[in-house]
Amino acid sequence: NAGVTQTPKFQVLKTGQSMTLQCAQDMNHEYMSWYRQDPGMGLRLIHYSVGAGITDQGEVPNGYNVSRSTTEDFPLRLLSAAPSQTSVYFCASSLGRAGELFFGEGSRLTVL
Amino acid sequence: GESVGLHLPTLSVQEGDNSIINCAYSNSASDYFIWYKQESGKGPQFIIDIRSNMDKRQGQRVTVLLNKTVKHLSLQIAATQPGDSAVYFCAENRDETSGSRLTFGEGTQLTVNP
Numbered sequence A: 001n002a003g004v005t006q007t008p009k010f011q012v013l014k015t016g017q018s019m020t021l022q023c024a025q026d027m028n029h030e031y032m033s034w035y036r037q038d039p040g041m042g043l044r045l046i047h048y049s050v051g052a053g054i055t056d057q058g059e060v061p062n063g064y065n066v067s068r069s070t071t072e073d074f075p076l077r078l079l080s081a082a083p084s085q086t087s088v089y090f091c092a093s094s095l096g097r098a099g100e101l102f103f104g105e106g107s108r109l110t111v112l
Numbered sequence B: 001g002e003s004v005g006l007h008l009p010t011l012s013v014q015e016g017d018n019s020i021i022n023c024a025y026s027n028s029a030s031d032y033f034i035w036y037k038q039e040s041g042k043g044p045q046f047i048i049d050i051r052s053n054m055d056k057r058q059g060q061r062v063t064v065l066l067n068k069t070v071k072h073l074s075l076q077i078a079a080t081q082p083g084d085s086a087v088y089f090c091a092e093n094r095d096e097t098s099g100s101r102l103t104f105g106e107g108t109q110l111t112v113n114p
Helices: none
Strands: A004-007 A010-013 A019-025 A031-037 A043-051 A054-057 A064-066 A076-078 A087-094 A107-111 B010-014 B019-024 B032-038 B045-051 B056-058 B062-067 B072-077 B086-093 B102-104 B108-113
Touching: A004 A087, A010 A019, A019 A031, A019 A087, A043 A064, A043 B102, B010 B019, B019 B086, B019 B108, B032 B062, B032 B072, B045 B056, B045 B062, B045 B072, B072 B086
Parallel strands: A010 A107, B010 B108
Antiparallel strands: A004 A019, A019 A076, A031 A043, A031 A087, A043 A054, A064 A076, A087 A107, B019 B072, B032 B045, B032 B086, B056 B062, B062 B072, B086 B102, B086 B108
């Protein structure tokens, strides 16, 4: 059982480039979310989804897009990367509405 | 050893001592709380949770206490071991209807000295 899988683990981008962080879970969880983690700021919610076809904004959504075409996948897109988006990104999923979150190993993104 | 306040980011304890990590939450409507442990280079891992209709919950070597009157949450780790060294985050669920919408505190770095 792989749990929550994120790719890539590391990525360096130049300002203005676009990319997609992939997230997949094999636990049949309805709820998925993306967080970013910056030093001294804990984890902040970017976007989340309560099921296939449904997404909503979190605390810091600007500069990011998401989609949820299947239960398993929840990709995070950066359309035009900025240095302020340098961070570690975590994808998480949960079975219930307020249940335990299962996290991926993280994707470290650097924007030059 | 005990951490106090929101802005004390580190706690150092001796192996075998008990550790207490504190967390203040802001939303009196929050009804679900979780403690996560994050080791270096890894994603957060669930430790223990508690719902707002409870004051205390115990797990293996860990206890979570909830004081709704002062909006305070604590994690107690008994007989702290070197493997407990990590950053510990408290998280609160502010919106039951949204799902996966936990709000995290800033974290406390626990260091266990042998």
